[in-house]
Amino acid sequence: MSEKEVRVRFAPSPTGFVHVGSLRTALFNYLFARHFKGKFVIRIEDTDRTRIVDGAVENLINVLKKLGIDYDEGPMKEGDYGPYYQSERLSIYKKYCDELIENGYAYYAFETPEELEEMKKMQQLEGKQTAYDRRARNLTKEEVNENLNSGKPFVVRLKVPLNQEIKFTDAVKGIIKFDSNQVDDQVLLKSDGFPTYHLANVIDDHEMKITHIIRGEEWITSVPKHILLYNAFGWDIPQMAHVPLLLNPDKSKLSKRQGDVAVEDFINKGYLKEALINFVALLGWHPSEKDGVVREIFSMDELISNFTIDRVQSSGAVFNIDKLNWMNNEYIKNYDLDNLFDLSLPYFENSGLDLNDTEKLKFILNTIRVYLDRLDMIPEKIKIFTKENFEIPDEFKELIYNENSLKVFKTLKDKVENSDELTVDGFKQMLNDTGKETGVKGKNLFKPVRIALTGEEHGPELPNIAVIYGKEKLSSLLSKYL
C-alpha cells in the first residue's frame, strides 16, 4: 500500500451563521490534516438553491480565519481540484449520473411531489414504514422515453440492490451493518437538475481525492447510499469517521432553541479564539494522559500534534457553558496584556473613560481581568471607576458617618493631597499610616474607605482603585464626607 497524501474536507452548506457543531467538525478535520501534514479542503455544498443565504460563505471563511483555522483549497483559494462550489460542478454530476443510468444503477422517476405525498399518506394510514415504493423501477423503456420526450419533469433515483448486507468500518464507531432493503431509492438528481447531497458528495470526494471523511454522526444512516454509489462507480471508499454530536444540556442535538450556537455570537461576546478552539476540541476528543499528566489547556499547535481519530469519543458531548467560561477566564488571566488590550478596546467604548489613555486603560484591564469570563463583561466591571455622585446605600451609612471614619477620611485625604504621584504601594502605605495615626484598624479602616470611594462593598483592590481614580478625584470624593 502506497502512502497517500491525507486529504480531508469540510463541506458546509451556506445557510447562514456558523454552528458550533460545524466548527467542531471543521476543527477536527483541520487538526487531522495538519497532524498528518495533509491538505484541508473546504467545499461549499450549495445544491439546495432554496436555502442559500447571501454572504454566508464569506462569513464562514471569516469565522474560521478569526479562529485560526486556515485551509489549503476552497473558495477564494483555488487548488487543483476545483471548482469548490458544487453549484459550479453541475456538468460533472450530470456526466456521472448518466453513467449510472446507463449501467443500471439508477433510474428515472416522474412522480410529482403531490403523488409522493399521497403515497406517504397511504403508507402512514396502513401503518407501514414511509419510503419510496420504488414504483418507477417498473417503467418500461418506452414509457420512460415517452415521458422524457414530452418534457415531463423527472428525477433520477438510486436503484438500491435488494437483499444485500451493506457493511463498513467507521474509524470511531467500528463495524456498522445495514440491510439494503431498508435503504431508500434516494433521489440523486433533482428535477431542477441539481444533484442531491448524496450524489454530489460521493462524486466530489472521489474527484477531489479525499482520503478521510470526518463528519457528524447524523450522517451515518446515509452511508449505505454512498457506499452503493462508490461501488457502482467502482471507486475506493474513503475512510469514514463519524464524530459524536454536540448536545444540549437535555442531551438532544445542540440547537438554537436552548442557547447560543452561532460561533459569531461567541466571538462577539468576547470569548477568545484560543479558548473557543481549546474548549471545542475537548468536546468528544481527549489526548491520552501521558505519564499520568492531566491537562486541560492546549494551544492549537499542541492540539495538532496530539490529535488522532482513535482518541475521538463515541458518545455525544454536552456543550457545557460553565466550563467554557472557566476556560475563557483562564486565557484572559494569562493572556499577554497588550494583546488582550487590543481585543478589549471595543468594550471600553462609551464607558466615559479616555480611550486615548491606553496606559490607564491597560492598568484597569489588568486589575479587572481576573473577574472576566468574557470580554463583554468589561462595561459592567468598569462602571465602578466612572460613576459620578453615587449615593451611599442606607445599610452602610452608619459605617461612613461616624467619628472614626471621619478621622480616617480626613487623614487619608491630607496624605493623598500631599503625595507626589499616586502608586499602588504608595496608597497602601498611606492607608496603613492612616490606620496607625487614627487608631482605627481592620474592617473599620478599610471598609468605610472602600464604600466612600465606590459606594460598594466589594470590588477590586483598593490601591488599584485609588491609582485609577487619581489624586484629584480621590480627594474630592473623600471631601464629601467631611
Place this chain on the structure above:
RNA sequence: GGCCCCAUCGACUAGUGGUUAGGUCGUCACUCUUUCACAGUGAAAACACGGGUUCGAGUCCCGUUGGGGUCACCA
C-alpha cells in the same frame, strides 16, 4: 414506530482484564487576602441493569432498559 449509534461522578473525560476507579468544570467547606474574586487545601459525587466468558470484569460477549440520530426532489 423501522433502521442505526451510544451508555464511568450533574457536565467534559482518564481507564484498553487485576486501580483505594484518576483529573477538569460546577457544588460545598477550610486557608490565604482586613472586601469580592484569584490562588491553595480538602469533601461530597460515577462504572444503567441482568446474564454470561474468566481465577478475576468499568474494561470482552449477549440481552434488557435508557438516551440520541435518521427516516425529503435539505444538507
